[in-house]
Amino acid sequence: MPRAPRTLLLRLTIETAKRTRKCSRSKSHAVRPGERLLLVGERGPAAGKKGYCAACAAEMLAAARDEIDAIRSSVQPTPADAAPPTPE
Numbered sequence: 723m724p725r726a727p728r729t730l731l732l733r734l735t736i737e738t739a740k741r742t743r744k745c746s747r748s749k750s751h752a753v754r755p756g757e758r759l760l761l762v763g764e765r766g767p768a769a770g771k772k773g774y775c776a777a778c779a780a781e782m783l784a785a786a787r788d789e790i791d792a793i794r795s796s797v798q799p800t801p802a803d804a805a806p807p808t809p810e
């Protein structure tokens with residue numbers, strides 16, 4: 723049985739806010755106790771995490787999906803790759 727594929731989403735976790743928190747993208751976005759926030763680990767060995775409200779998380783995840791779709795389509799072979807070379 724093949725192993726599960728390795729996750730690429732190493733820096734993402736979901737947390738339920740225990741107190742009112744501010745979204746890292748905009749201080750006007752409040753995350754109230756009981757609401758979920760997306761925590762994104764910053765780059766670097768001693769870096770912390772930033773929390774984002776659900777609306778910002780949805781936008782960020784949609785943008786990430788577009789990036790992943792672009793990467794997937796550029797890594798997959800295209801019909802042109804499989805076609806025999808055309809004689810010149």
Ligand SMILES: [Zn+2]
Pocket residue numbers: 745746747748751774775776777778779
């Ligand atoms: Zn936000």
